[in-house]
Each structure stands twice: as C-alpha cells, then as structure tokens.
Amino acid sequence: MQRMFMRRTGLALLLMLAATALTFALVSAAPGNVAALIAERAAGAGADGEMIAKIANDLGLNDPLPVRYLRWLGDAVQGDFGVSLRTGKPMSEEFAARIPKTLALLAGGGVLALALSLVMGLAGAVSNGGIVDKLLHGLALVGASTPNFFVAAMLVIVFSVMLGWVPTFGVSGFTSWLLPWITIALFPGSVLARVVRVNLQEAMSRPFATTGFAKGLTRRAVLLREALPNILIPYMTTFGAQFTLMMIGAIVVERVFGLNGIGAFFIEAIRFRDFIGMQAVLMLFVVFFVSVNLIVDIAAMLADPRLRRPRKA
Amino acid sequence: MNAPVYAVENLVIDLYTPSVSVRAVDGASFHVSPGETLAIVGESGSGKTVMTLGPLGLMPEGVAVDLRGTARADGRDILTLSPSELSALRGGFFGVIFQDPMSALNPMLKIGPQLASQAQKYAGLSAEAARKEAVSLLARSGIPDPEDRYDRYPHELSGGMLQRAMIALALAARPRVLIADEPTTALDATVQAQILALIRTIQKEDGIAVVLITHDIGAVSVLADRVIVLYAGQIAEEGTAIQVLTAPVHPYTRGLLASVPDFRSESATGTKEIPGIPPNQAQLMPGCRFADRCDMVQATCHSHRPRLQTVGLGDVPHRVACPVVIAAEGIVTHD
Numbered sequence: 224m225q226r227m228f229m230r231r232t233g234l235a236l237l238l239m240l241a242a243t244a245l246t247f248a249l250v251s252a253a254p255g256n257v258a259a260l261i262a263e264r265a266a267g268a269g270a271d272g273e274m275i276a277k278i279a280n281d282l283g284l285n286d287p288l289p290v291r292y293l294r295w296l297g298d299a300v301q302g303d304f305g306v307s308l309r310t311g312k313p314m315s316e317e318f319a320a321r322i323p324k325t326l327a328l329l330a331g332g333g334v335l336a337l338a339l340s341l342v343m344g345l346a347g348a349v350s351n352g353g354i355v356d357k358l359l360h361g362l363a364l365v366g367a368s369t370p371n372f373f374v375a376a377m378l379v380i381v382f383s384v385m386l387g388w389v390p391t392f393g394v395s396g397f398t399s400w401l402l403p404w405i406t407i408a409l410f411p412g413s414v415l416a417r418v419v420r421v422n423l424q425e426a427m428s429r430p431f432a433t434t435g436f437a438k439g440l441t442r443r444a445v446l447l448r449e450a451l452p453n454i455l456i457p458y459m460t461t462f463g464a465q466f467t468l469m470m471i472g473a474i475v476v477e478r479v480f481g482l483n484g485i486g487a488f489f490i491e492a493i494r495f496r497d498f499i500g501m502q503a504v505l506m507l508f509v510v511f512f513v514s515v516n517l518i519v520d521i522a523a524m525l526a527d528p529r530l531r532r533p534r535k536a
Numbered sequence: 537m538n539a540p541v542y543a544v545e546n547l548v549i550d551l552y553t554p555s556v557s558v559r560a561v562d563g564a565s566f567h568v569s570p571g572e573t574l575a576i577v578g579e580s581g582s583g584k585t586v587m588t589l590g591p592l593g594l595m596p597e598g599v600a601v602d603l604r605g606t607a608r609a610d611g612r613d614i615l616t617l618s619p620s621e622l623s624a625l626r627g628g629f630f631g632v633i634f635q636d637p638m639s640a641l642n643p644m645l646k647i648g649p650q651l652a653s654q655a656q657k658y659a660g661l662s663a664e665a666a667r668k669e670a671v672s673l674l675a676r677s678g679i680p681d682p683e684d685r686y687d688r689y690p691h692e693l694s695g696g697m698l699q700r701a702m703i704a705l706a707l708a709a710r711p712r713v714l715i716a717d718e719p720t721t722a723l724d725a726t727v728q729a730q731i732l733a734l735i736r737t738i739q740k741e742d743g744i745a746v747v748l749i750t751h752d753i754g755a756v757s758v759l760a761d762r763v764i765v766l767y768a769g770q771i772a773e774e775g776t777a778i779q780v781l782t783a784p785v786h787p788y789t790r791g792l793l794a795s796v797p798d799f800r801s802e803s804a805t806g807t808k809e810i811p812g813i814p815p816n817q818a819q820l821m822p823g824c825r826f827a828d829r830c831d832m833v834q835a836t837c838h839s840h841r842p843r844l845q846t847v848g849l850g851d852v853p854h855r856v857a858c859p860v861v862i863a864a865e866g867i868v869t870h871d
Contacts, residue, residue, distance in 0.1 A: 351597075427597050430634060431642040434702075436594055437634075438654060439627015439709065441620060452644035528689040529643060 224531065228521060235517040239509055243299075246505040247292045255496045258284055260308055295502070304503035309495040314503040317488060322507075324394065325484035328473055331400055332407035333466050339412035344419020348427070348446055359416065366413030371472050375406045375479040392481040403480045407472045411465035418461045419454060426450035455526050463519030467512045540567035540608075541745045542713045547605035549583070549590045549769075553598070560586040562769040563605075568713065573739065573746040575760035575777070577753070577792070581814055583769040584749045588715050591615060592630055593622050609713070628658040631706030631714045631744075633735075636722040637698035641690040647701045648674070648686030651708040658709035670708065677704040678734055696727035703734060707742075714739070717749045732758050753796045757781055762852055765789045768815050768825035771844060775854030785847055785856040785867065788826045824858070832860050846870045 258279035266274060279285055283294065298305070304314035343359050350356035382402060383391040389398045426432060427450050435445035474486035481487075485504060492500035524530045549561035560583040568574040576584045589595065591607040591614055607614045610629055614622060626632075634640035641647070651670035655661050661669055667686075674682035677700040690698055699719060706714060716735060720728035732755055739746050748759055756763055756777060763780040765773040765788065773786040784790045791810040812829035815821060824830070827837040837860065847867050848854035856862065862869060 424597075430636065430639040433594055433596070434632075434634060434640045434642070434705075436623070437592075437626055437630070437632035438650070438705070439623050439625075439658065441623045449642050449645070453642070455644070527644075529691045532689065532692065 224524075224533070227524065231517060231520055235513045239513050240296075242509040242513070243296070243506050244292055246509065247295060247502060248288060250498055250502050250505065251288060251291070253496075253498070255498065257308070257498050258282065260496065260498075264308070264311075299503075299506060304506070305499040307492070307497055307500040307503075309491060309497040309500060314500060317500070318485075318503070318507070321483060321485050321488055324482050325470075325473055325477070325486060327400065328403055328407060328476065328482060328484060329466070329469055331404040332411075332469055332472075335404050335408035336412040336415060336465065336469075337462070339408060340415030340419050343412070343416035344423060345446070345451075347416070347420045348423040348450075349443060351442075356420075360420070363413040363416045363420075366409045367417070369409070371406050371410060372475050372479060374409055375402070375476060378402045378406060379479075394482060399480075403476050403482060406479075407469055407476050410472065411462075411469055414465055415458070415461060418458055422454035422457050423450050426453045429453070456523050459519055459523045459526060463515055466519075467515050470508060470511060538569040538571065540569050542607070542609045542747075543567035544587075544591065544607045545605055547587060547591065547603070547607065549586055549604075550602040551586065551595070552600040552602070560769050561590065564764075564766070564769070564771050565605075566764055566771075566774075568745040568747055570712065570745050571739065571743045572761045573736075573748055573759050575748045575750060575756040575763045576766055577750060577756055577763055578766035579751055579792075579814065581768075582766045584766050585717055587766065587769075588747055588749055589632070589717065592626055592632070592715075593619070594626070594632065627654065627709050629712055631709060631711030633699070633702050633706050633714065633716040633719045635718040637702045638690070638695060638722070640702060641698060641705075643690055646687055646689055647693070647705075648688075651701075651705055654705065654708035670704075673704040673708055674701065676738070677701065677707070678730070679704070695723055696730065699723060699727070699731050700734065703731075703738070707738065711744065713745045713747065715747045715749070718751070719748070720750075720752065720755060728752075728755070729758075735759065753781070753793065765792065770825055771855075771857065772826065773854075773856045773858075774844070775848065776850070776852045779848055779850075779852075779854040783848075783854075785854075785861055785865075786826075786858045787830045787832050787861060791829075832864065834860055836860075 256275070258275045261278050262275045283291060286294075295305075302315055304318070306313050307317055310317065343363060347356040347359040350359075379391050379402065382388050389401055393399065423446060427446065431453075432445055432449055435449035436442075440448065470486070473484060474489055476482070477484045477487040478490055485507060488500065489504045491497070492504060544567065545565045547561050547564050548559070551558045551560050564583075564587055566574060566576070566587075576588065578584045586595070590601055590603060595601050603615050605615065609625065614625060617625065642650075648667070648670050651673055652663070652666040655669040655673075656663060656666040659666075659669065671682045671686055674685055679685050679697055679700050685693065685697070685701070690701075693701065714735070719735065720731050723731060735746065735748075736759055738744065746759070748755065750756060760777040763774065763777050764771055765780065765786065767788050773780060773784065773789045780789060781793065784793055788810070791808070794808040795810060810829055815825050815828060821827075821838070823836075823838040823840055824842050827833050830837065842857040842859055844855040844857045845859070845862060846853045846855050847862065847869055849870055853870075861867070
C-alpha cells in the first residue's frame, strides 16, 4: 500500500515534468518574439534590431531549448515564475492575488456539483423509473449539453437583470459567487448525477443487493446502505476528472462574471502574447490536473477495502 | 409431523421482461414444518429458485413478477402483504442463504457489524449484546477466531468461510424458515460437506424449517426429509427423501437419478443423460411438459396435463404426476 503511494506520487512528479516541458516547448514554438515584445514595451515603436538582440542575449533566449527549460524550472521550483509581459508584475504576485478567487470558484462549484449529483442520482434511484426519475434524467441531459457561457448568460438575465437578486459582475460578498458556482457546477453535476444513477442501478442488480433485501431492509435502505458504498469508487474517479475539467470551465466563467482569477488572466495572457504569463499558468494547470488525479487515485484506494487491505496470500 | 410453519398453495408465477413472459411456476404447492428439511430439486431453469424466492419478493430488479395462489407464513398470506410488511418478514421470519457467498456479501461492508445490526433489529438486543451475539454466531457457524473475523471484509475470507458467515448472517435475525438456494454449488467439494453438516446441526439445534433448493442429489440425500422434484415449473413427484430417491416413479425423476454418477459402479457407463432440453416456458403446452423428452411418452401426454396422484401411503404421501407409468406398472393409487 505504502509502496503504491510512493509509486503513484513519483509517477505524478514525472508526469508534471513531462507536461511542463511539453508546454514549455509549445509556448516557445508559438509565433511571436519575447525579446521584441519586451523591447517594444521599453522603447515603444522605436525598438531596433540591436536592442532586441541584446535583450534576447541578456535573457538567454538564444540558448538551446533544454537549457532554457531547465533554467525556467530551477526558478519555478523556487517560486520565481518570471514577470508578466502584460501587467509587468511578478507572476508570483499575480498568483497570490488570483489563485484564491479561482480556488473559491472551483471549491464552491465542486461542492455544489457533489451535492447536486448525489441528490439527483439518489432521488432518481428511489423513484426507479417513476416520474421523478424520468424528469431528473431529462434535466441531467439538458445540464450536460448546455454550454456554460449560455447558462451564465441566462442566469445573469434572470437573476441579476430581471430579478436583481445578485450582482452581475465582480466579487462583492457571498451572493456574487452564487451564479458563477451554479454555472460551473451544472455540467459536472449533471454528468455525475448520471454516474450516480447508473451505478446505483447496476449495484441494485448485484447479488449483495438481494442479500440486503433478504436481510429485511426496505428498498430505500438497500439503496443507501448496500448500493451507495459500492458506487463510491467510480464516483470518486469521475468526480476527479470532472473537477479538473471545471478549471477549463473557470476560464469562461471568470470572464463572464468578471472574476479576476487565473482563468481570466490566462485569456488575457494569450491575447497579449504574454509568453511568460502563459507559461506560468500552464504550469499551474499541469500541477492542478496531476495533483487532483493523484489525490483522487489515493482516496479511491483508501475507500476500497479490497485495495486498502489486500488479502494476504 | 408438526403443523407447517410455511405453506404455499397453488402458486403460479409469471415473469415478465420487456421481451418475453414466462410461466416460471405453474400451480405448485409445498409446505415445511419446524425442524424439517424440504428439498426442491430440479435442473437450471426449472423454477425452483423463483418458486421459493418469488413469494418473498426477492426477484432481481427489472423483472416484473405476477404471483397467484397463497403463501401462508406466521398466519398471514405473504402474497397480500405491503412491501414494508414483507420486508420485515424477510428479515425476521425467513433467513436466506445464497449460492455464491463471494458475490452475495457486500464487498464494502464488514461482516460482523452486519450480523450485529440484524441481531439488534430482529432479536431486540442492545448494541453491546448484539455484538456478542454476532461473535458467537460466527463461532457457532464454525468460523475460527471470530473476534478477528468480526472486523473483516468479505475479500479477506475464503469461500467456505464466507458461506459460513452468510449462514451466520441469516441466523442473526433468528428466522423460523431458512431458505438455502444452492448453498454449496459455488464451493469446493470438501467444503460442501462441511456446509451441509453445519446447516443440519443448526437446524436440529434451533428447530428451524429448511427449504433446500438444489440440483445436487448428494445434498438431498444428506439433508432432506422430504423432496419435491420440479420440472419446468410443475411438480413432477414428491414424497419423503427415501421414497423419491429409492423408489422414483416419474420418468423425469428416474432420469435425474440415473444421471447421477455412481462411484461404486464398475464402469463409467453407469450414468445416463436425459435426452433433449427443457421446454421453452414462454410457449405453454397443454400436456405434460416432460413429454418431448420422455421415453414412455404416449399420445395423451401431449394433450392432457397430468395431475399429482398418491402412489404410496404413509405419514407423508408419495405423489407422482404421471398416469402412464402408474398404469404401465400397475401402481395402486390412493386418491
């Protein structure tokens, strides 16, 4: 078990290295010249070739790619992610200001998706083919096939513009988070609700469910006590995947709701060809994706008694 | 013989899936008394499991079940009970042991606490007493080191141990009728005998009525007081184990017994298989359902459904649904 943890963690670190190297290479290969951009910033339109060449030389941009990557990596592990070409501030400062907002968005959305999916999935399974089940199935399909920018627009029109219950834009207290949370939770919540429903149904057809009935449990008790623990592992795995996908959703949602998080910064960085900012955010994404998957993997192992306590031969 | 604790009369069970409907049980009656073991014998698909688990509402989800007849347990007809009443009866009155303990026990739940919760709910014990009861049930079911096994998950026990745990689980609610659905089929041959012996011991000690569903003639001879031979949802023959096993009358029973390998016989040719396959119960036939495979078949067999006739007198009547053999062998009937 412990060896498994070590192996997974080691693998995750390797994966982070490989993924950051790949994004580094891709960003380097993207059109645009960092030295030229910096020169333009410093001297306006009057930046000449000599100045650009000097900047490139000073920054070591003429070194081979692996050398540049290792230099970048060395700085990054010490918390130095460079200075944003767009805002002129160190990326560590940008991160400190923006990560909490994105995390609040993802955490709130994650909790909402969790609650939504469990309530919908369980209610559907209790109804078992009844009207509630069919209704929830339809709702989940709609939720999983509506793009988040559309959801965001509809929510803003109804709850901010028409009803005036919550602010349309920016961060101003708890209520300003409600619409972003709902928007970002709708897709994963709907997908996970189907995962709960389908896996519960599968579990209810397994022999141990019949044993549950034979023990004298009502159908609802069999669902909650016998079937529900058995969907934990597929549920956790899908939740991890959906949670990482929420980061992609956050890029759109932060833009629409004016939350100055990492996602909004990333869009701006691309628009302004802020290579340093892009590289730093991409690295953050890689770390986020790999860590969430690692945590889910380990949590799933801990949740399954067959993996947690393997039978001794 | 004691008064029956569970008595089923004229049970008809139709099963419906989206594509087919099947008459799985067609007018079967049976009863079982405290301390007695009734074996229900038949090949796969004969309806023996449906006949016993159907009235208890233990059919898989997704199969619509239509039950007719009566099934009296504890003075009530369980076919008329509401789902919640039936749930309560399933836990306290009936205990069920299933075929494959590896899949019948929940892989995510520890064994002991399940037993304790049953003892708490149905035997009215306190949490502490229920835990003690659970440990003693594990011990009684022949599980070594029961204190340790209490906190084990199913995957940490062998198949034989799991079936013992399954038996303990069924007993935790102190049932009056124990239904064992092919309890040894999934187990190693050496373990099978141990499990049968365990069921027998517990039954004698507690005076529980046992319904044993099996296709294992060996298990029948070890455990059963009475036997019902089921073919395609209908009772072909019934009587005491001795009557049915030593003096079978129905051609199907004879075929079934002849197909059991006899290790004392000198050649392997001692076994005979029954030719053909069981009928498709989705297409009901008016006559004897065994007619197509029977070597004594006559024209009337296809048109007239044979009724059970009593061929032997005694405390337990020996009854056979085959007028052809009765007439051919001049067997005296007592109806």
